[in-house]
Amino acid sequence: MHLIKTGYGRLTYYAWENGTIVIDVIEILPEFRNKGYGSHMLKTFIEDHPKQNINLTASTLRGSTINRLIKFYESFGFIKTGKVDSVGGIDMMRWI
Numbered sequence: 522m523h524l525i526k527t528g529y530g531r532l533t534y535y536a537w538e539n540g541t542i543v544i545d546v547i548e549i550l551p552e553f554r555n556k557g558y559g560s561h562m563l564k565t566f567i568e569d570h571p572k573q574n575i576n577l578t579a580s581t582l583r584g585s586t587i588n589r590l591i592k593f594y595e596s597f598g599f600i601k602t603g604k605v606d607s608v609g610g611i612d613m614m615r616w617i
């Protein structure tokens with residue numbers, strides 16, 4: 522597993538041999554949320570991996586915000602590839 526850690530948050534991911542990346546966690550520290558840091562981190566990550574498909578499971582502890590989170594990832598080109606699962610997560614993919 523790879524870890525990108527900054528002063529305001531972290532992103533962890535796995536890189537598979539077939540070229541697919543699986544983002545495990547994107548988390549911005551609570552005091553820094555909704556200030557553009559998450560967008561910046563994800564945008565930079567995508568730019569740094571231009572030749573790889575990126576998979577993630579969008580999930581939040583509060584099921585009511587999942588649609589907001591889905592829109593967040595969709596704005597970066599991810600699309601839903603499944604339905605919301607029993608624990609409130611949904612699989613999403615960004616193809617090159």
Ligand SMILES: CC(C)(COP(=O)(O)OP(=O)(O)OC[C@H]1O[C@@H](n2cnc3c(N)ncnc32)[C@H](O)[C@@H]1OP(=O)(O)O)[C@@H](O)C(=O)NCCC(=O)NCCS
Binds near residue numbers: 549558560589
């Ligand atoms: C989701 C998260 C990474 C976004 O980073 P951020 O720096 O707060 O986001 P930005 O300021 O760059 O962009 C704001 C957008 O983030 C999304 N967002 C912010 N807080 C959110 C929340 N609590 N739930 C869902 N989406 C959220 C929304 O799309 C928002 O846009 P909107 O205000 O138009 O709805 C961050 O809020 C976070 O760490 N949340 C808790 C952990 C988490 O749920 N991680 C995702 C696991 S898959």
